[in-house]
Amino acid sequence: FTILLVFNVQAQNHPKLNLTKAGVAKIRAELGKVPLFDASLAVIKEEVDAEIALGIFVPIPKDFSGGYTHERHKRNFLILQKAGVLFQILEDEKYAIYIRDMFMAYAELYPKLPVHPQERSYARGKLFWQCLNDSNWLVYTSQAYDCIYDWLSKKERKHLEKKLFIPFANFISEGNPQFFNRVHNHSTWGNVAVGMIALVMDNDDLLQKALYGLKTDNLEVGMKDNDGGFIKVEGQKVGFFANLDEPFSPDGYYTEGPYYQRYAMYPFLIFAQALQNVKPEFKIFEYKDSVLLKSVTTLINLSDSDGNFFPINDGQKGMSYYSRELVTALDIAYLFGGENPELLSIAEKQGKVTVDDAGLEVALGLKEGKALPFIKKSLELTDGPKGDQGGLAIIRKDGLELVFKYAAQGLSHGHYDKLSYSLYTNGNELVQDYGLARFVNIEQKGGGNYLKENTTWAKQTIAHNTLVQDETSHFKGEYEIGSQFASKKYFLDISNPNIQIASAKEINAYKGTELHRTMAMIKDESLTYPYVLDIMRVTSDSVHQYDLPFYYLGQLMQTNFKYNSPKVLQQLGEKNGYQHLFEEGKAKISQENSTLNWMSNDKFYTLTAITAENDEIIFTRIGANDPEFNLRRDPGMIIRKKGVKDALFVSIIEPHGTYSPVSEFAVNAYSAIDKMTVLLNDEAYTVIEIRFKNETSKVIAIANLDNSENSKHKLTIADTIYQWSGPYYSK
Amino acid sequence: FTILLVFNVQAQNHPKLNLTKAGVAKIRAELGKVPLFDASLAVIKEEVDAEIALGIFVPIPKDFSGGYTHERHKRNFLILQKAGVLFQILEDEKYAIYIRDMFMAYAELYPKLPVHPQERSYARGKLFWQCLNDSNWLVYTSQAYDCIYDWLSKKERKHLEKKLFIPFANFISEGNPQFFNRVHNHSTWGNVAVGMIALVMDNDDLLQKALYGLKTDNLEVGMKDNDGGFIKVEGQKVGFFANLDEPFSPDGYYTEGPYYQRYAMYPFLIFAQALQNVKPEFKIFEYKDSVLLKSVTTLINLSDSDGNFFPINDGQKGMSYYSRELVTALDIAYLFGGENPELLSIAEKQGKVTVDDAGLEVALGLKEGKALPFIKKSLELTDGPKGDQGGLAIIRKDGLELVFKYAAQGLSHGHYDKLSYSLYTNGNELVQDYGLARFVNIEQKGGGNYLKENTTWAKQTIAHNTLVQDETSHFKGEYEIGSQFASKKYFLDISNPNIQIASAKEINAYKGTELHRTMAMIKDESLTYPYVLDIMRVTSDSVHQYDLPFYYLGQLMQTNFKYNSPKVLQQLGEKNGYQHLFEEGKAKISQENSTLNWMSNDKFYTLTAITAENDEIIFTRIGANDPEFNLRRDPGMIIRKKGVKDALFVSIIEPHGTYSPVSEFAVNAYSAIDKMTVLLNDEAYTVIEIRFKNETSKVIAIANLDNSENSKHKLTIADTIYQWSGPYYSK
Numbered sequence A, B: 001f002t003i004l005l006v007f008n009v010q011a012q013n014h015p016k017l018n019l020t021k022a023g024v025a026k027i028r029a030e031l032g033k034v035p036l037f038d039a040s041l042a043v044i045k046e047e048v049d050a051e052i053a054l055g056i057f058v059p060i061p062k063d064f065s066g067g068y069t070h071e072r073h074k075r076n077f078l079i080l081q082k083a084g085v086l087f088q089i090l091e092d093e094k095y096a097i098y099i100r101d102m103f104m105a106y107a108e109l110y111p112k113l114p115v116h117p118q119e120r121s122y123a124r125g126k127l128f129w130q131c132l133n134d135s136n137w138l139v140y141t142s143q144a145y146d147c148i149y150d151w152l153s154k155k156e157r158k159h160l161e162k163k164l165f166i167p168f169a170n171f172i173s174e175g176n177p178q179f180f181n182r183v184h185n186h187s188t189w190g191n192v193a194v195g196m197i198a199l200v201m202d203n204d205d206l207l208q209k210a211l212y213g214l215k216t217d218n219l220e221v222g223m224k225d226n227d228g229g230f231i232k233v234e235g236q237k238v239g240f241f242a243n244l245d246e247p248f249s250p251d252g253y254y255t256e257g258p259y260y261q262r263y264a265m266y267p268f269l270i271f272a273q274a275l276q277n278v279k280p281e282f283k284i285f286e287y288k289d290s291v292l293l294k295s296v297t298t299l300i301n302l303s304d305s306d307g308n309f310f311p312i313n314d315g316q317k318g319m320s321y322y323s324r325e326l327v328t329a330l331d332i333a334y335l336f337g338g339e340n341p342e343l344l345s346i347a348e349k350q351g352k353v354t355v356d357d358a359g360l361e362v363a364l365g366l367k368e369g370k371a372l373p374f375i376k377k378s379l380e381l382t383d384g385p386k387g388d389q390g391g392l393a394i395i396r397k398d399g400l401e402l403v404f405k406y407a408a409q410g411l412s413h414g415h416y417d418k419l420s421y422s423l424y425t426n427g428n429e430l431v432q433d434y435g436l437a438r439f440v441n442i443e444q445k446g447g448g449n450y451l452k453e454n455t456t457w458a459k460q461t462i463a464h465n466t467l468v469q470d471e472t473s474h475f476k477g478e479y480e481i482g483s484q485f486a487s488k489k490y491f492l493d494i495s496n497p498n499i500q501i502a503s504a505k506e507i508n509a510y511k512g513t514e515l516h517r518t519m520a521m522i523k524d525e526s527l528t529y530p531y532v533l534d535i536m537r538v539t540s541d542s543v544h545q546y547d548l549p550f551y552y553l554g555q556l557m558q559t560n561f562k563y564n565s566p567k568v569l570q571q572l573g574e575k576n577g578y579q580h581l582f583e584e585g586k587a588k589i590s591q592e593n594s595t596l597n598w599m600s601n602d603k604f605y606t607l608t609a610i611t612a613e614n615d616e617i618i619f620t621r622i623g624a625n626d627p628e629f630n631l632r633r634d635p636g637m638i639i640r641k642k643g644v645k646d647a648l649f650v651s652i653i654e655p656h657g658t659y660s661p662v663s664e665f666a667v668n669a670y671s672a673i674d675k676m677t678v679l680l681n682d683e684a685y686t687v688i689e690i691r692f693k694n695e696t697s698k699v700i701a702i703a704n705l706d707n708s709e710n711s712k713h714k715l716t717i718a719d720t721i722y723q724w725s726g727p728y729y730s731k
């Protein structure tokens, strides 16, 4: 009798992870009164009801992503989670029955399963080709189990835990230490999967593993996964906390970049919510100066005007804050982060909320008209656990967004793109970061996995808007070297909206060579649009070839120089990405300024570059040696300086006009710049003058050796005295 | 005394063209009460006030379009017309003064002007490089003159007419018969310019010229303009009525295509309105079975789901029913065409009305909630003055729009594209018509004029989705030959929404060869999306090479055949457009069905083609021999059959799935087709069978020689009997 009572008390604790008993009570009370919540509930109800009508399918695992068994098991875990929510809210037993029956089918299948027949992964799962997807399954299904825990009989629970959940958790942890005991988004999913089921079952042994990793793993330092990422690094801490400590900077930037940050947000936030609800003593949302809450805001800031994430590192274009992971993350950050009203305006755009405690609060906030606009400002995001491994400067003005990257390698998904940048106007790419060479989950394209062109092209330096020495990628394209270094911020000043400027140095990408890039977004009163000034200064101890590529998007209108156009297109180089570029034209430069005028999305732009006698300009087209048509046939232009130790690349990218194909009016089709000149370039200073056609002019000076805020500088150039304090001058 | 009175009575007739005294009274009475009208008025008031503040500029003509003097004079006439309207409605004399002063400046300048210094045109203007633009000027300024006619003194009027308007009208008519006495959009503008000023001044001599052309012109038959168009054709009627008779088909299709139809709409409709108001006895809106009213509806039907005109012939992509010409044309058609409520919904999308009698009625109609949706259905538009020169079939279903062209040459702006097609999904191009090679009014690109690639590429047959024999364009690419012939409709049936089918023959494009193409849009109950079946049947008296290109837009995902990929890209051929194609891959075919699976705008499509042993498939990229980057680097695929007299090309284009870069779900990424087979292909019948993966199948038979609706057919193929009546069978 006593035992039964104790059991009941324990059982009555559920749900407790992402739905709570109190939350469910409040939801039920508000049902029908909170429009966005009701709409979101209706969507999942329709979806789950349709699946229940179709029946239960638990096929023997066989396929890669995109294939039937993969997609079926994926759909199962997504539906199970939603069915759990519906059972709690609507109290209709059919959902509980569906979950139980599905779980029973899995409990029947799972014990018989060998590892997945597809052999590509360094950590093969059982339901899926990699433990990563098995972990996804457990993260979602733990929530479903939580929702029907009290409804199940003790015997049923015992059966499921013994046959399914415990062996499942053991397989992805003890069974795969090379997967579980890492700092990587894979391990985050693994840790969280084990942590979630541990919280449902109140299993402290599993929870300890989830939070702190396996005590012993017998892994060798230097082991790598099938993506080329390190599995074990000397002295590496492991488990959920280590995965929070290590990849997140104090600014909430995740070193793999926004695409993988988005992917990791779901397990991070969903587990944090569960942990907060079940074990509030961990104060997880306050951990590391509230880094989990910060990371949500940071991720929103890592998107362009219409919410698409900047595709740095391995990031698929089109991924945005409209993803399901961000809906969940945002709702949780709202509830547990002090109900920031700016998050509500993003939730409004998302047009849905998670159907749980957090989603209800967001929907209530919107209903009560509490939303404030989320205004994305210019900001710096530091990289590295302590914020000392470089970072990103995101500079914004009047719809123009510059992403300047001087971060760390970004783990195995990083690209060799030190000091590279990309540029956006009103949410459209103007100067692109190529992104990745992969069509995620599109089976026709290599099973939806990374394509070989991701390595041979997308990761290479020449695929980025940054400097390439001797047609070789940064760090020779070697991850072992690249992952040891980060670029260094030299200075940053975003306090003046009319000149926002960031400067960084990179001394390790090429031994004996220093790259120093300064990028400024400048808004002159006499011009309609802001423009971007780019100063890339290279100094070396030996003679090299330097290429600075420029991947504009749009249609070339005009150049101010002559070039040769080959009848036959040949690849530009032999390796390091050059083998994927066709040469579409080449110019020997004789003029002091070279211009490229182009049109993109019905707007006119000009690149004006300071060039010198022996420079070359090469027009390129991506797509050489791409027999499967895996790459986009996008244009580029390379400024090349050969046979020099030092080089200075200075250019301006300038929006200046518009075209309407409806009115057929072309407005300000030409650049506003008359002439750009290097007034001085020595060890200590680089001084650039820009003269405009409207007779105004501007001088920008950079102190190359002294970045102190307080140092005073004085220069005399052609009878003009320039005096200032701090690392840069602008007038 | 008597004379003065007569004068005053006459003067008090103005305005009478596009604003009337009654209309102005009604507008004044409704001011502030009709939202869309008030908003449209506010826009032009702001624009005109800003120009008045800047002052009057009447520079000496010098530039091509895009250049300062061209753009300035163009702006002047647009502003003058609006200022006239503002004077009438707001009764503020500053507008009248502005118009008068500007007219006086022109009256000072005009008599001194030689012909325009730019020599490119066959009919050089005085204010502009071509009489066409001078005529634009007079069409607009006549309206301004009409608005201030009563306000001016008799002396002022006499001065302006003597120095400016009459010499101006004479120069573009008597002074340029090669421009004025044609059937061409140029002459329409010229005729209307003269007609408009004639109506203002009540000058019957000029009106007669406008309506019926110059009595004598001393032009030689066979003369051509600088675009290659014929100036005089044997027995040609001229003047406004001839320009209505000739290029418009009874369906209101303008033979030059929608881009130029849009351009001509403004003079046609604005003059028709003026003529109706001043000389109602002409019953102009009833002329030729109300062809002017029909033409407005036709033009709307010639646009894709979001209003962009199909870019057939020389048409710039992006031009749409949002253009100012269409706003005017639609408003006039509404007022004078029985107030069709479907036009109101287009006006609502346009978001503005013309500020005159017609615009007020449209705005009132919208205010009163009279708008009905304009539903674009499938339809045929015949070409030719009597509708017997072929035509266009526009077939629509579930967002898929097929434009199948079997029309006449389309005057000098026509392309060599017999039996070509283009395909759109939800307003996006899927299988493109290249359009023109021109950047209208963008000075950087050849002064905004036609580029040489318009002739060497855009007009050539290989630039279109139709058959090319021996790498030579239809009619050898000769306008003199092409303009003598039109394709012939064979049959058309759009009565059944589940199979809409059009069939046409072309016997003159290649001597001794007949092309017979049948295109059907089919919606099977068991499939989610409609698909397009394309049967191109070629019969010839001699052996040839046949190429059928396919300009899909998007990213190639997968083929079911192997192909060679050249390391070096070379041009596919030497001339007739082939010199602008790079060969990106080539396959020798051995399979019976060849498939191309691709993704476009996050949707999956497959082309499945029936192929035979000796066929080749060539992947192409536009852009060879294009040193100025005038062409877009778009992909294509050519199916080639060599060394045969007859050939049968059968293919299906099939939308079947979707991808979301946000959810990363790929749904139905593969074709639903299992196998396509030719069951029979002889002189009399072509029979195709399509088997689907869902085990359904379909047979389509075409009677190749008998297109009678009533003929009965019976075929036995492999023990199956097919019996039907009419030109096609489908089951």
Ligand SMILES: [Ca+2]
Residues within 6 Å of the ligand: A304, A305, A306, A307, A308, A427, A428, A429
């Ligand atoms: Ca975007």
Ligand SMILES: [Ca+2]
Residues within 6 Å of the ligand: B304, B308, B309, B310, B311, B317, B318
């Ligand atoms: Ca279009």
Ligand SMILES: [Ca+2]
Residues within 6 Å of the ligand: B304, B305, B306, B307, B308, B427, B428, B429
């Ligand atoms: Ca469109």
Ligand SMILES: [Mg+2]
Residues within 6 Å of the ligand: A227
């Ligand atoms: Mg991965």
Ligand SMILES: [Mg+2]
Residues within 6 Å of the ligand: A311, A312, A313, A314, A415, A417, A433, A434, A435, A458, A459, A464
């Ligand atoms: Mg990259």
Ligand SMILES: [Mg+2]
Residues within 6 Å of the ligand: B227
């Ligand atoms: Mg023209």
Ligand SMILES: [Mg+2]
Residues within 6 Å of the ligand: B311, B312, B313, B314, B415, B417, B433, B434, B435, B458, B459, B464
């Ligand atoms: Mg064309």
